[in-house]
Amino acid sequence: MSPLSPLSPVALVALVALVALVALVAPVVADRTRCDIGHRPELSLRLAWEREEPGALLVTNGGHWGHWGDAQFCPEESFVVGFQLKVQPYQGFFGDDTGLNGVRLLCDTGTHTVTSSVGPFGDWTPPELCPPGERVVSFRLRVEPSQGLWDDAAATDVAAMCTGGSRLEGGGLPRGEWGQWSERCAPACSVCGVRARVEPAKGGDNSGLNDLKMYCCT
Structure with missing residues (x-):
C-alpha cells in the first residue's frame, strides 16, 4: 500500500478503537487551578526542606526512600471520587x-x-468510592517506620475522607501506624490530582511507595 492509499475498513476500525481507548484511559497530566491551603504548624519542619506546592495536601509520616514522580490530574472540572491501591501481599x-x-x-x-x-x-485492589455526589477532600497514610537491619515496607495503606465525612480505607497491609489526616480542601475545592514517592526496585529490601501528596482544585 502506498503512503497515500486509503486505509482498509479493518485498519480504519482498529485505528478508531485505539484512539477511543486512549481517550478513555489516558490520565490528564496538564496542571489545574489549585486552591490555597493553610498549613498546620506540624508541617513547618517538612516545608522547611521541601518545596511547597500550591494546593498540596501533605502528611507528616511519609517514608523517605525513593523519588517523587510527576503530579497527575483529572480533566478540567473533574474531581476524585475514590481510589484503588496496588498492594503486595505479605x-x-x-x-x-x-x-x-x-x-x-x-x-x-x-x-x-x-x-x-x-x-x-x-x-x-477493588475500588473504594465516596457516596454518590461526594468527592475526596483529605487523606492519611499508614506507614511502618524504618526497621533498621530488618525488612522495610514504608507505606502500607491509604484512607480518604469524602465531603460528607465518609471515610474510605484501602485495605492494604496491617503493618505500621496511621498518621494524622492531611489538611482538608476548602469548601469550594476537592481533590483533583496526586503525586507519589516510590523507591525503585533494587534487588533487596525494597519499600515500594513511601509518601503521597494529593492536590485540591477548584
Missing part, C-alpha cells in the same frame, strides 16, 4: 515486603484515572 518471614506500591485515583468522569509513580510489586 511475603512470609524471610520474604521482602514492599506493602503499598501505588495509588490510583478515580475521577468523576467515570473513565479517567490518575496515578503518578507506581512500584512493580502487587496487584490492584
Whole structure:
C-alpha cells in the first residue's frame, strides 16, 4: 500500500478503537487551578526542606526512600471520587515486603484515572468510592517506620475522607501506624490530582511507595 492509499475498513476500525481507548484511559497530566491551603504548624519542619506546592495536601509520616514522580490530574472540572491501591501481599518471614506500591485515583468522569509513580510489586485492589455526589477532600497514610537491619515496607495503606465525612480505607497491609489526616480542601475545592514517592526496585529490601501528596482544585 502506498503512503497515500486509503486505509482498509479493518485498519480504519482498529485505528478508531485505539484512539477511543486512549481517550478513555489516558490520565490528564496538564496542571489545574489549585486552591490555597493553610498549613498546620506540624508541617513547618517538612516545608522547611521541601518545596511547597500550591494546593498540596501533605502528611507528616511519609517514608523517605525513593523519588517523587510527576503530579497527575483529572480533566478540567473533574474531581476524585475514590481510589484503588496496588498492594503486595505479605511475603512470609524471610520474604521482602514492599506493602503499598501505588495509588490510583478515580475521577468523576467515570473513565479517567490518575496515578503518578507506581512500584512493580502487587496487584490492584477493588475500588473504594465516596457516596454518590461526594468527592475526596483529605487523606492519611499508614506507614511502618524504618526497621533498621530488618525488612522495610514504608507505606502500607491509604484512607480518604469524602465531603460528607465518609471515610474510605484501602485495605492494604496491617503493618505500621496511621498518621494524622492531611489538611482538608476548602469548601469550594476537592481533590483533583496526586503525586507519589516510590523507591525503585533494587534487588533487596525494597519499600515500594513511601509518601503521597494529593492536590485540591477548584
